[in-house]
Amino acid sequence: MSEGKPDTRLVEAGRRPEYTNGIVNPPVYRxxxxxxxxxxxxEAANPPRDxxxxxxxxxxxxxxxxxxxxxxxxxxxxxxxxFPSGSAAVAAALLTVLEAGDELLMVDSAYGPTRALCESVxxxxxxxxxYYDPMIGAGIADLVGERTRAIFLESPGTYTFEVxxxxxxxxxxxxxxxxxxxxxxxATPFFFPAIAAGVDISILACTKYIGGHADVMLGSVTxxxxxxxxxxxxxRVLGQTAGPDDAWLALRGLRTxxxxxxxxxxxxxxxxxxxxxxxxxARVLHPALDECPGHEFWARDFTxxxxxxxxxxxxxxxxxRVTLIxxxxxxxxGYSWGGYESLVVPADPVRTATRTEYEGPIIRxxxxxxxxxxxxDDLSAGLASYPSG
Ligand SMILES: *Cc1c(COP(=O)(O)O)cnc(C)c1O
Numbered sequence: 001m002s003e004g005k006p007d008t009r010l011v012e013a014g015r016r017p018e019y020t021n022g023i024v025n026p027p028v029y030r031x032x033x034x035x036x037x038x039x040x041x042x043e044a045a046n047p048p049r050d051x052x053x054x055x056x057x058x059x060x061x062x063x064x065x066x067x068x069x070x071x072x073x074x075x076x077x078x079x080x081x082x083f084p085s086g087s088a089a090v091a092a093a094l095l096t097v098l099e100a101g102d103e104l105l106m107v108d109s110a111y112g113p114t115r116a117l118c119e120s121v122x123x124x125x126x127x128x129x130x131y132y133d134p135m136i137g138a139g140i141a142d143l144v145g146e147r148t149r150a151i152f153l154e155s156p157g158t159y160t161f162e163v164x165x166x167x168x169x170x171x172x173x174x175x176x177x178x179x180x181x182x183x184x185x186x187a188t189p190f191f192f193p194a195i196a197a198g199v200d201i202s203i204l205a206c207t208k209y210i211g212g213h214a215d216v217m218l219g220s221v222t223x224x225x226x227x228x229x230x231x232x233x234x235x236r237v238l239g240q241t242a243g244p245d246d247a248w249l250a251l252r253g254l255r256t257x258x259x260x261x262x263x264x265x266x267x268x269x270x271x272x273x274x275x276x277x278x279x280x281x282a283r284v285l286h287p288a289l290d291e292c293p294g295h296e297f298w299a300r301d302f303t304x305x306x307x308x309x310x311x312x313x314x315x316x317x318x319x320x321r322v323t324l325i326x327x328x329x330x331x332x333x334g335y336s337w338g339g340y341e342s343l344v345v346p347a348d349p350v351r352t353a354t355r356t357e358y359e360g361p362i363i364r365x366x367x368x369x370x371x372x373x374x375x376x377d378d379l380s381a382g383l384a385s386y387p388s389g
Contacts, residue, residue, distance in 0.1 A: 155294075331378060
């Protein structure tokens with residue numbers, strides 16, 4: 001277990017010699033069947049546990065190393081389980097804590113597929129969802145009812161980047177006996193160790209910054225000790241497992257997470273500050289800028305900002321946004337983010353509990369590791385087509 005500072009932990013975490021005989025990067029172990037020498041040895045491998053080969057679905061040294069590493073990045077955590085995508089991780093985390101008849105409090109700025117899960121499978125299985133204002137803070141106490149079981153946070157919010165008062169919401173949850181879950185994909189535990197901030201369950205789309213190279217689909221759920229057995233059971237009975245090549249790519253990505261995130265932060269802020277000065281831009285929704293809702297919580301609780309933020313355009317409309325995006329040459333147009341490359345998407349937030357008024361259409365940018373001057377030139381050319389004011 002690495003006890004070092006965050007950068008040191010990224011280097012040391014998960015590297016147990018008993019898993020890999022001292023090989024620095026665990027090899028890709030591909031396995032379904034594991035052969036035992038005797039019935040006694042086979043029985044001794046039950047129930048499945050990390051560090052003892054049992055059957056491919058229960059993991060191998062490659063996946064255990066990644067689970068250990070992700071646990072070590074979250075002070076106060078006791079276990080991590082990995083899943084074939086971030087969305088699968090969100091689903092497994094919710095299925096770990098909810099049962100029929102429960103009510104879930106879900107942040108209104110949540111990732112679209114998370115909302116879709118609530119409105120389909122969770123609803124069918126008797127769980128109702130109530131959406132709350134991302135800026136609610138301690139006011140969440142007023143929404144807690146008899147059937148409320150859990151509060152789901154995502155900070156900052158998808159597309160609109162509201163930073164939540166996580167400690168205040170968690171304090172209410174503890175007092176009322178509720179479980180808190182957070183989608184911590186934007187900051188990762190490197191910029192926001194969520195469990196130390198009071199959250200019970202921290203979820204990552206490792207597809208994004210952990211992998212970091214736009215070539216892996218993977219998710220993780222990290223929990224405190226009281227939820228470990230239940231998370232492990234949920235993963236096992238749902239038959240969830242992640243491929244060893246993907247786990248290996250995530251482990252490799254993890255080692256350079258600090259360097260990449262700091263550069264995404266520097267480049268992102270440079271582009272965000274430039275955008276803020278442009279006549280076609282009404283607002284830049286970047287947690288490190290003071291015009292972003294909840295900026296004060298970012299400044300208090302986070303140690304950095306990643307490279308993803310939104311830009312609210314001034315006036316214009318859907319057609320003008322299409323022209324702007326299609327004019328960009330360096331920004332790729334595609335889903336996901338967190339790789340080394342810059343991306344743009346049109347962003348249309350969905351809200352049901354809160355109203356949000358914006359001055360014009362929104363685009364979301366992921367600022368990659370290119371020279372920010374080149375990105376600014378590209379945006380400058382794109383914005384030239386946009387009707388300002
Ligand atoms: C991408 C994303 C997910 C889902 O991850 P996948 O690996 O694409 O399924 C979940 N939450 C957030 C905030 C995301 O951006």
